[in-house]
Amino acid sequence: MTEPREIITEPLTREAFAPFGEVIDTDGADAFPINQGRTERFHALAQVELLGEGAQGILSIFRGQPLEPLKITLMERHPLGSQAFVPLNHGAFLAVVAPPGEFDESAVRVFLTKGSQGVSYRAGTWHAPLLPLAADSDYLVVDRQGAGSNCDEVELKRPVIPVSRPG
């Protein structure tokens, strides 16, 4: 059994997450009034990427459970589309990511979201499957349905254990 590797979680910010996708959050986002001023539109927080033959955008709800023990051994990517997760009951989660392209295990980073934040993984961004911190956490998921293979998986040589920043 290979030695697990601890990675310190980072707070999720647009700038830090930019190589992997977008942060879906009203904080710090541009907004403009619509509906005669009764509604604020936080516009285009993320782009939906739908690539390849017969690609369609779909909306699903994932009801996730925490991974226990919290040890990540597998990551995946969706080369033909983005995948967004938006919490429906304020469930914080871990966004464990690595840059698109050839998988580089040394480049894995762990972001801790606030319950008010969602993410959109860019097409091809390596990520761990949904990792909510609390039981029965619901997320609206926007991703791609269509022809072709849209899920590549990779086994980590060293399992990753997220740890919170000391202090």
Ligand SMILES: NC(=O)N[C@@H](O)C(=O)O
């Ligand atoms: N398998 C599936 O639809 N979900 C994963 O892609 C995930 O990122 O959770």
Ligand code: NI
């Ligand atoms: Ni995924």
